[in-house]
Amino acid sequence: MTASELTHDERIDWLRLIRSDNIGPRTFKSLLQNFGSARAALDALPALARRGGATRPIRICPRADAEREFETAQRLGAKFVGTCEAAYPRRLAAIDDAPPLIAVRGNLAALARPMIAIVGSRNASAAGLKFAERLARELSEAGFVIASGLARGIDAAAHRASLVAGSIAVLAGGHDRIYPEPHTDLLEAVLHEGAAITEMPFGWEPRAQDFPRRNRIISGLSLGVVIVEAAKRSGSLITARFALEQGREVFAVPGSPIDPRAEGTNGLLKQGAALVTEAADVISVLEPILGQDQSLSAREPDRDEEPIPGDEPDPDARARIVALLGPAPVGIDDLVRLSNSTPAMVRTVLLELELAGRIERHAGGMFGLA
Amino acid sequence: MTASELTHDERIDWLRLIRSDNIGPRTFKSLLQNFGSARAALDALPALARRGGATRPIRICPRADAEREFETAQRLGAKFVGTCEAAYPRRLAAIDDAPPLIAVRGNLAALARPMIAIVGSRNASAAGLKFAERLARELSEAGFVIASGLARGIDAAAHRASLVAGSIAVLAGGHDRIYPEPHTDLLEAVLHEGAAITEMPFGWEPRAQDFPRRNRIISGLSLGVVIVEAAKRSGSLITARFALEQGREVFAVPGSPIDPRAEGTNGLLKQGAALVTEAADVISVLEPILGQDQSLSAREPDRDEEPIPGDEPDPDARARIVALLGPAPVGIDDLVRLSNSTPAMVRTVLLELELAGRIERHAGGMFGLA
Numbered sequence: 233m234t235a236s237e238l239t240h241d242e243r244i245d246w247l248r249l250i251r252s253d254n255i256g257p258r259t260f261k262s263l264l265q266n267f268g269s270a271r272a273a274l275d276a277l278p279a280l281a282r283r284g285g286a287t288r289p290i291r292i293c294p295r296a297d298a299e300r301e302f303e304t305a306q307r308l309g310a311k312f313v314g315t316c317e318a319a320y321p322r323r324l325a326a327i328d329d330a331p332p333l334i335a336v337r338g339n340l341a342a343l344a345r346p347m348i349a350i351v352g353s354r355n356a357s358a359a360g361l362k363f364a365e366r367l368a369r370e371l372s373e374a375g376f377v378i379a380s381g382l383a384r385g386i387d388a389a390a391h392r393a394s395l396v397a398g399s400i401a402v403l404a405g406g407h408d409r410i411y412p413e414p415h416t417d418l419l420e421a422v423l424h425e426g427a428a429i430t431e432m433p434f435g436w437e438p439r440a441q442d443f444p445r446r447n448r449i450i451s452g453l454s455l456g457v458v459i460v461e462a463a464k465r466s467g468s469l470i471t472a473r474f475a476l477e478q479g480r481e482v483f484a485v486p487g488s489p490i491d492p493r494a495e496g497t498n499g500l501l502k503q504g505a506a507l508v509t510e511a512a513d514v515i516s517v518l519e520p521i522l523g524q525d526q527s528l529s530a531r532e533p534d535r536d537e538e539p540i541p542g543d544e545p546d547p548d549a550r551a552r553i554v555a556l557l558g559p560a561p562v563g564i565d566d567l568v569r570l571s572n573s574t575p576a577m578v579r580t581v582l583l584e585l586e587l588a589g590r591i592e593r594h595a596g597g598m599f600g601l602a
Numbered sequence: 603m604t605a606s607e608l609t610h611d612e613r614i615d616w617l618r619l620i621r622s623d624n625i626g627p628r629t630f631k632s633l634l635q636n637f638g639s640a641r642a643a644l645d646a647l648p649a650l651a652r653r654g655g656a657t658r659p660i661r662i663c664p665r666a667d668a669e670r671e672f673e674t675a676q677r678l679g680a681k682f683v684g685t686c687e688a689a690y691p692r693r694l695a696a697i698d699d700a701p702p703l704i705a706v707r708g709n710l711a712a713l714a715r716p717m718i719a720i721v722g723s724r725n726a727s728a729a730g731l732k733f734a735e736r737l738a739r740e741l742s743e744a745g746f747v748i749a750s751g752l753a754r755g756i757d758a759a760a761h762r763a764s765l766v767a768g769s770i771a772v773l774a775g776g777h778d779r780i781y782p783e784p785h786t787d788l789l790e791a792v793l794h795e796g797a798a799i800t801e802m803p804f805g806w807e808p809r810a811q812d813f814p815r816r817n818r819i820i821s822g823l824s825l826g827v828v829i830v831e832a833a834k835r836s837g838s839l840i841t842a843r844f845a846l847e848q849g850r851e852v853f854a855v856p857g858s859p860i861d862p863r864a865e866g867t868n869g870l871l872k873q874g875a876a877l878v879t880e881a882a883d884v885i886s887v888l889e890p891i892l893g894q895d896q897s898l899s900a901r902e903p904d905r906d907e908e909p910i911p912g913d914e915p916d917p918d919a920r921a922r923i924v925a926l927l928g929p930a931p932v933g934i935d936d937l938v939r940l941s942n943s944t945p946a947m948v949r950t951v952l953l954e955l956e957l958a959g960r961i962e963r964h965a966g967g968m969f970g971l972a
Binding site: 362 | 727729730732733855856857858859860861864865868871872877878879880883
């Protein structure tokens with residue numbers, strides 16, 4: 233995709249659309265494809281949601297709110313960058329649920345360089361911290377930017393060791409809500425050569441569920457993810473899972489089976505993650521990939537995506553499609569086949585239902601009742 | 603191969619043959635195949651060595667020495683068991699350089715049970731020792747006998763945790779030369795349910811080069827070898843290499859890249875060893891193999907091995923074969939082709955040269971000048 237820069241008005245429209253109710257990154261992308269612009273999508277939202285059976289009008293982010301957020305961003309030195317723009321990290325743009333807009337503070341140029349994520353336990357061991365530092369420094373020296381989550385433990389060690397060459401902190405809240413708060417100074421240091429990015433609004437306090445969601449951006453930015461230490465069922469393993477789904481390399485650092493902080497990483501190794509004891513283990517896997525910018529996307533975009541017709545779908549068809557949906561996610565192909573409708577019709581109905589808050593969009597183009 | 607028990611006289615002949623100069627396990631096997639019995643081989647030795655160009659008569663172990671060693675063994679409660687006998691561990695018998703006779707103390711029946719080797723650093727970490735104990739206990743409880751090398755550190759921990767269910771200590775010296783000496787009590791404890799075995803003569807003080815040689819027996823006895831901790835270039839890695847050559851499973855326990863005691867094991871994991879953090883990781887790999895006793899041998903025995911003709915080989919042919927040998931090992935097939943001789947002729951010449959101490963036999967049927 234060739235880059236296309238947003239005008240101020242377009243950027244405000246994008247911000248309004250992604251800040252409106254029931255619109256996640258995938259729905260945003262679908263609306264943009266179907267209506268050609270965020271403005272056209274915003275105009276169409278009320279009718280779409282109504283047809284989807286919304287019991288009250290869909291909440292659309294007012295222009296004034298978006299302008300205010302834009303001004304706050306400017307005051308803090310943050311820029312909103314859209315997926316279609318040249319400054320948007322190319323690998324992140326390739327993921328299925330790329331944030332339509334990211335707010336970036338710091339050195340935008342760092343986002344254009346090849347990135348490796350280093351993540352791990354907050355409650356890390358001395359050996360884990362030492363290794364994370366060593367690895368981050370060596371990968372920095374080899375020309376990679378290090379992405380991480382600004383958390384205590386491994387994340388902070390990885391950022392600290394990559395400040396000079398460039399580090400990217402991906403936040404789970406707004407730029408004015410740094411978590412953990414004591415890492416505010418570390419974040420300032422990151423901004424010199426690197427950058428901080430978030431998809432969340434200014435003023436947003438990160439909640440527990442925002443961290444896993446944020447993790448898809450850490451892996452999405454990166455050629456590969458190195459998990460240094462991770463207990464069972466930890467956030468780092470979620471990052472590893474995202475990396476796999478996004479077709480990124482997963483690396484894990486081995487540890488003693490006696491140490492619970494190594495359970496997650498040893499588990500990843502058993503599942504086939506590449507074992508890392510030195511930077512060369514990562515570089516040797518990633519260097520061959522560096523040139524392959526043509527094949528960025530892990531998953532081919534849907535080829536059969538068709539514009540939603542302006543006309544209202546046949547009410548019988550809508551009823552048939554709705555009847556087929558349940559809590560277990562189903563794919564569009566199945567819905568087309570079982571409802572005896574056209575793909576365009578099914579997509580329209582799904583978008584309407586989604587905007588009405590009645591269904592949820594899952595990974596891999598699957599839909600289920602909300 | 604169906605088991606055939608040795609008579610006392612045959613056992614003494616076997617002992618004399620393997621205790622004679624220039625005769626290792628592979629040469630022993632070759633002599634036995636070619637002459638039908640150890641006695642016939644002993645009778646043929648002087649002439650073979652002479653034809654091979656020995657400058658002085660080959661030293662043949664006198665019958666009296668063998669009888670004396672046999673009596674010493676009896677006094678210590680040790681039994682000599684030959685590769686052809688039912689009590690000889692079947693998996694060990696299948697390796698290329700199986701010791702023709704092992705001297706066994708303790709519970710012979712333990713040798714018939716499925717074995718797993720657990721080996722590792724002498725200078726082990728607390729975590730390594732704890733893990734070795736846990737693993738040995740759990741594998742014991744699952745019905746496996748644990749083989750190891752009675753060394754300090756991991757070996758001792760593995761023996762201690764498997765005393766109740768059966769542990770096999772493989773010695774690098776004679777049964778009356780326990781190394782390290784402070785492990786004499788541990789060895790006595792091993793003998794209750796398990797056994798100690800060695801191929802070395804009574805009275806033999808283990809030298810540095812005897813330990814790697816001994817390690818092939820540890821792996822040879824076992825379905826698989828677990829390396830718990832190992833520095834670079836350590837003896838445990840030699841055991842792992844033997845295990846691979848013998849077609850046995852290699853397991854390695856991960857450790858922190860910061861810990862030099864994990865360098866060897868992490869290296870094995872990078873090379874494809876199976877990662878072990880719990881007994882189930884070992885059992886799940888080995889259980890399917892347990893039934894496959896038909897396919898014990900990692901390497902098929904040579905099918906084209908032919909009896910050496912009683913006649914002396916043509917002197918020209920011998921000269922051609924000798925001229926082809928150098929320090930770099932060459933295979934019999936190449937020698938046959940390049941010397942334009944028969945395989946039987948090449949084998950005879952090689953055996954003679956070996957007995958004369960002029961060439962060395964390497965793994966995989968390769969020969970080079972000594």
